[in-house]
Amino acid sequence: MVSKRRFSYRWRLFIPMTGILWAIVAVLVIYQYKREVNYRTEALKSQLDVISKRLIDAYDRNIDMRQFMNFVNTYFDNELLSEASVCVYDSQTGRLEYSAGLPVLHDFSEAALRPEFNEAAESGVGETLSEDKDGTLFYYKALKSDDGKIYVHTFAPYTVGITDAIATEPDFWLIIATMIIIVTFLGYLSTSYLTRNVTLLRDFANKAAEGKVEADTSRFPHDELGDISRQIVKLYIEKDEAVERSEREHQIALHAIEDKARTKKQLTNNINHELKTPIGVIKGYIDTIMSNPDMDEDTRNRFMTRTQENVERLCSLLNDVSEITHLEDGAGNIPLTEVDFHDIVFTIESDLRATGIAGNMKFTYDLPFDCTVKGNAGLLSGLVSNLIKNAVQHSRGTEMGLRMVVESEKYYTFSFYDNGTGVDAEHLPHLFERFYRIDAGRSRKVGGTGLGLPIVKSTVEALGGSISVHNRTGCGLEFVFTLKKWN
Incomplete structure (x- = not known):
């Protein structure tokens, strides 16, 4: 057509x-x-x-x-x-x-x-x-x-x-001709001015269709039509930016979903792998006991003790898996209240002295009495306990401690440290990964599940803070983490 x-x-x-x-x-x-x-x-x-x-x-x-x-x-x-x-x-x-x-x-x-x-x-x-x-x-x-x-x-x-x-009067026709020229020129100027916004909007639409959007609106006249044109351009640019932002957020969300699915798959595979060892040991001891009814009492008790140890390890593993899953899936639903962090650490230190769980390691802390944070008492207690357990099981040191190093308007910054052997630099980026072990044999021997530090990291992030780890100058590891102040 x-x-x-x-x-x-x-x-x-x-x-x-x-x-x-x-x-x-x-x-x-x-x-x-x-x-x-x-x-x-x-x-x-x-x-x-x-x-x-x-x-x-x-x-x-x-x-x-x-x-x-x-x-x-x-x-x-x-x-x-x-x-x-x-x-x-x-x-x-x-x-x-x-x-x-x-x-x-x-x-x-x-x-x-x-x-x-x-x-x-x-x-x-x-x-x-x-x-x-x-x-x-x-x-x-x-x-x-x-x-x-x-x-x-x-x-x-x-x-x-x-x-x-x-x-016979040429002036008359000269005046008429002049008037016609003037009104035609004024009409041209007026229409050019009135249609300037339309022309600029058309150019903007053409460039927008080609993906060449320009935010410069200074060329539009400073009148009502110019204001409307600038507003149209502004709304288009804001909408375009919103679409781009939405696409970016969508891509980020897709990546997050993919990462989460990949992490869960990896976690499932790791759990299956970790469960095989204690379950295999338990099955082996029970089968041995059941197939040897005449086994002497000392051997039977030794096998039952080893079976109980592996059952406890299995329970710890399941508890840790449940806790880290809860932290990752329900971080936004965790009830946050005003928590006296000094009181929590004081209670943990008292329990360590009373039970001797820390073994030969000495635990000290240096926190102000009014150190109130925005958090969850159970999670904060688990955070400190996991850091202490990690130091006791893996640091090979004699001292560990917790202190506040920086106080800002919104955050407290804390340092948990030990005087142990530290770790090689190549392992530092992986310490917060699930089931990551520097010495797999020793970790299983001392009862570690490989989820302690990942739980610590998930806890800090669920409470709105951040955590990092590095080797201390001289010896040992230092974990630096932040918690929100209760304002």
Whole structure:
């Protein structure tokens, strides 16, 4: 299908507007034309009336009218009187005494039959309009002297040749042409200004379709249309940014879901692997006991003790898996309250001294008494306990401690450290990974599940903080973590 050629918005606005302006100019020209016609017609009648009265006045004062008629003949060269005629009749003799122009009637007896003469005979002055055989309308006037002897008859075409008169005045047409040029130029400027916003919006839409959006709105005029255009551009850019932001967030969410699924799959695989060892040991001991009913008491008790140790390890593993799953899946649902962190650490330190769980390691802490954080008492207690358990099982040191190192407006920063052997730098990035072991054999021997430090990291992040680990200068490990203050 052949597409129709479109006129631009500027031309669709410019043509009607210019047409209206030209129509206004045309109305003004027509009005001026009619005004000029009326003015010249009235001027003609006035001048003919003056001539008639001057002739009657000259007769009444017994002045020779010949000199005045000579003046009239000269005066008829005026454009208004070029087609006029003046006749002076003697009613008593019936003769045409004087004339200027081309008289129509030479005999008064014929002239007296005209309507204006009849009217002048009765009232002293008579006027009439009539057409000649060519259809030209003439204005006739007859004026009678006081004694009734003299009649002055004047006539001229009632419709003056205004077009010819105007044609002889080049200034008139120059003014008209200037007005047309001015209104056309003003129309062009006005439509250009009014359509500038449309043009700029079209350019913006074309660039937006090509993916080349520009946020520069300084080119839009500073008026209502410009404000609307800037607002449209602003809304589009905000929407475009929102779409991009939404796409980024969607991609991040997809990656997070994929990472979570991958992590769960990895966790499941690791759990299966970790469960095999204690379950296999338990099954082996039980099978041995069941297949040897005559086993001596000491051996049976030793096997039962080893079985109980592996059952406890299995329970610890299941508890740790449950806890880390709860932390990761329900981090946003953990009830947070005002918790006295000093009191929690004090209680843990007292339990360590009473039970001797720390073995040969000494635990110290340095926290202010008013150290209140936003958290969960159970999770915070588990956090510190896991750090202590990790140090006891793996550090091979003699001292460990917890202290506050920095207090900001919103956070406390704490340091948990030990004076053990530390770890090689290559292992540091992996310490918070599930089931990651530097020495797998030793870790299983001491009862580690491989989930202690991942639980610590998940706990800190669930409470809105962060944690990092590094080797201390000299010896040992240091865990630096932050907790939100209770404000």
